[in-house]
Amino acid sequence: xxxxxxxIEVDRVGILLRKELQHTIVEYRKDGIVHVVYxxxxxxxxxxxxxxxxxISRIGVANKYKFLTEAEQGSAVENEARLFLATEKGSLFMLxxxxxxxxxxxxxxxxxxxxxxxxxxxTKIFKDKTKAIEWLLSSSSDKxxx
Numbered sequence: 641x642x643x644x645x646x647x648i649e650v651d652r653v654g655i656l657l658r659k660e661l662q663h664t665i666v667e668y669r670k671d672g673i674v675h676v677v678y679x680x681x682x683x684x685x686x687x688x689x690x691x692x693x694x695x696i697s698r699i700g701v702a703n704k705y706k707f708l709t710e711a712e713q714g715s716a717v718e719n720e721a722r723l724f725l726a727t728e729k730g731s732l733f734m735l736x737x738x739x740x741x742x743x744x745x746x747x748x749x750x751x752x753x754x755x756x757x758x759x760x761x762x763t764k765i766f767k768d769k770t771k772a773i774e775w776l777l778s779s780s781s782d783k784x785x786x
Contacts, residue, residue, distance in 0.1 A: 659695045663688045663715075666695050673776055674705040674733075680712035686721045689730065696733045704733055706776040708769075710740040717749070726757035736762040738772035 657668040663682035667675040674696060678684050696705065711717075717725075724730035731737070737759070741747035750765050766772035 657699060661688060661691050661695070664692055666692050668696075668699050668701075668705075671773070671777065672701070672706065673708050673773065674699075675708045676710065678709075678711040678715035678717070681714040682716075684715065684717045684721055686718065686724055689721050689724060693733060704735045706735050707737040708740060708772055708776060709737055710769075711743075711746045711749075713743050713746075715746070722749075722753060723757060726753065726759040728760050731759060731761045734761045736764075736776065738776050739763065739765045740769055740772050741765050741767060 653673075654670040655667045656670055659666045663679055663684050665677040665679065667677075669675055676692065699705070739750045739753075741750050747765065747767075753759065754763055754765065764772075764775060766775070
């Protein structure tokens with residue numbers, strides 16, 4: 641496996657809690673970030689959102705967390721789930737959300753999510769994991785579309 645310098649520090653952060661669900665993987669990292677991965681080829685539903693929320697509510701460290709959301713190639717989010725995530729209730733445990741977009745289709749859907757669904761929490765799109773984490777750990781809370 642090839643390691644790129646910009647990802648070395650990011651990938652060394654330990655995972656304190658991890659839960660693999662039907663369509664997602666949720667990890668609570670030592671730096672306080674909740675890393676959510678939408679599995680390749682899966683469609684995330686409202687039931688998946690509730691399952692993630694149930695796990696996150698049991699972390700017990702804080703009431704709200706900074707999220708790094710990463711969609712693997714071929715993953716999707718149902719319209720109902722996407723609309724729910726933009727609401728206060730759907731982002732109950734979120735302080736801000738960095739959307740890691742490594743695929744064009746995911747980036748297009750993420751832009752739609754920010755511009756049209758207008759999430760209530762600060763949300764930003766990134767292509768680079770290190771920059772996404774830097775933003776999450778900063779005090780900035782801008783809602784920006786790249």
